[in-house]
Amino acid sequence: MMGAVADRLAASLESQASTREFGSWMAAEQKRVFLLCRRMLQDAGEADSATQDTFIKAWRSLNRAESKDLDDPARWLTRIAVNTCLDRLRSRRWQFWRKRPEPEDEQTILQLAPAAGPNAEDKIFAEQIGQRLATALDKLSLRQRAVFALRHYEDRSLADIAGILDLDIGTVKVHLFRAIEKLREELHDLYFRDRVKK
Amino acid sequence: MKHWTENDFEQWLYGLKEQDSHTGTCEECSAELERLTLTRRLAVAEPEIPEEFLAEQRRSIYHRLQNAGRNFAPLRWAVSLAVLLAVVVSLTLPLSKKPTLPLTNDEQLYSDLARIEQTDEPKAIQPLHNLFEE
Numbered sequence: 212m213m214g215a216v217a218d219r220l221a222a223s224l225e226s227q228a229s230t231r232e233f234g235s236w237m238a239a240e241q242k243r244v245f246l247l248c249r250r251m252l253q254d255a256g257e258a259d260s261a262t263q264d265t266f267i268k269a270w271r272s273l274n275r276a277e278s279k280d281l282d283d284p285a286r287w288l289t290r291i292a293v294n295t296c297l298d299r300l301r302s303r304r305w306q307f308w309r310k311r312p313e314p315e316d317e318q319t320i321l322q323l324a325p326a327a328g329p330n331a332e333d334k335i336f337a338e339q340i341g342q343r344l345a346t347a348l349d350k351l352s353l354r355q356r357a358v359f360a361l362r363h364y365e366d367r368s369l370a371d372i373a374g375i376l377d378l379d380i381g382t383v384k385v386h387l388f389r390a391i392e393k394l395r396e397e398l399h400d401l402y403f404r405d406r407v408k409k
Numbered sequence: 410m411k412h413w414t415e416n417d418f419e420q421w422l423y424g425l426k427e428q429d430s431h432t433g434t435c436e437e438c439s440a441e442l443e444r445l446t447l448t449r450r451l452a453v454a455e456p457e458i459p460e461e462f463l464a465e466q467r468r469s470i471y472h473r474l475q476n477a478g479r480n481f482a483p484l485r486w487a488v489s490l491a492v493l494l495a496v497v498v499s500l501t502l503p504l505s506k507k508p509t510l511p512l513t514n515d516e517q518l519y520s521d522l523a524r525i526e527q528t529d530e531p532k533a534i535q536p537l538h539n540l541f542e543e
Contacts, residue, residue, distance in 0.1 A: 237470065241463055246455060259466060266470050267477070341452045362423055364453050369424050387423055401452055402422070402445055403415055 233273065237266050240285065243365075244292045250360050251296040253345060261299055265292040289365075290375045293357050300353050340401045347397045351390050358383055359390040413438050418445055 244265055249258035268291050281287050344363075348356050354376070361372045369387070373380045391398060412435065413421075420426035422445055432438045 234467070234471075237467065238463075241466065242455070242458055245458065245463075245466070262466060263470050263473060267473055270474055271477075344452070363449075366453075384425060388420075388425060391419055391423055391425075398419055399415065402419065402448055 229273075233270060236284070240288055241266075244288060247289065247292055247360065247365065248296055250345060250348075250364050251293070251356060252299060253348065257299060261292070261295050264295050268295065286371065286375060289361070290377075293361070293375060297353050297357060300356070336404075340397070340404075344394065344397045344401060347394050350393045352386075354378075355386045355390040355393070358386040359394070362387060413441070418442070422446075422449060 245258055245262045248261040249255055252258050252261060269288055351359060357376060358372055361367045369380055369383050373383045417426055432442060
């Protein structure tokens, strides 16, 4: 009798501890995951839902015995986030009536802080071109978008991206190459505008 | 050796091209690499997200996790199955319904049986008798 009570108490304490541990891990990863989702989905509201789904999936998976040994939790979480976003992008294809959110609406959710840089003009320019580039991601296929987002925004190595997306590195290179080709105009303006002026 | 082109620089930025001996020695190209690195850092700088928004998001996650533990998934399936069965039964029942014969009470049945028993001739003979009656 006492043993059963002690077991329940131990399980409850263990559960509370794991919830606390998960909570602090979530707080540490939350912003990164949200930004990744936002960059992939281009919609703050949808990115919010995707971020929530990501952590809920992670929690459920962690509660299953087979997922307890994770050598790289951040990468594992990124994989869940990317797959969640890809699922949403796939289902979005059928929602032809869906309207793009107004940039002003996004601003109410996110107050963009000025980027760190040498002068105000550069900051404004970087912000503008960043938004233009983000909008241009619609030109890319789902895989190209995922590869480009992970490389451009998260600065992940190609091997890392291959691991996250479960692709071989050659395929990642092809996707990235094609993505750069499609974004040529935006990337040119981002990186070589000054050269043209000179 | 020739200077790197815009294409080369772009590919290097995205990990598709490695630096070579030229960029190691050419001041112009190495300065361009530095400039591009800085530009990219500016363009991908993380926007600030209000802490209240993140806290609200965490609360939603906890709320959903709590509700997920309380849901009755098997019961949901049972309800769906019951509804499906009810629909199937209601659709098939009228089809399998057979026409019923008019009911007779017990007394009528017994009197019919007694009449049959009392007559010597089978009932089928009666129409033949009727032929010879004037």
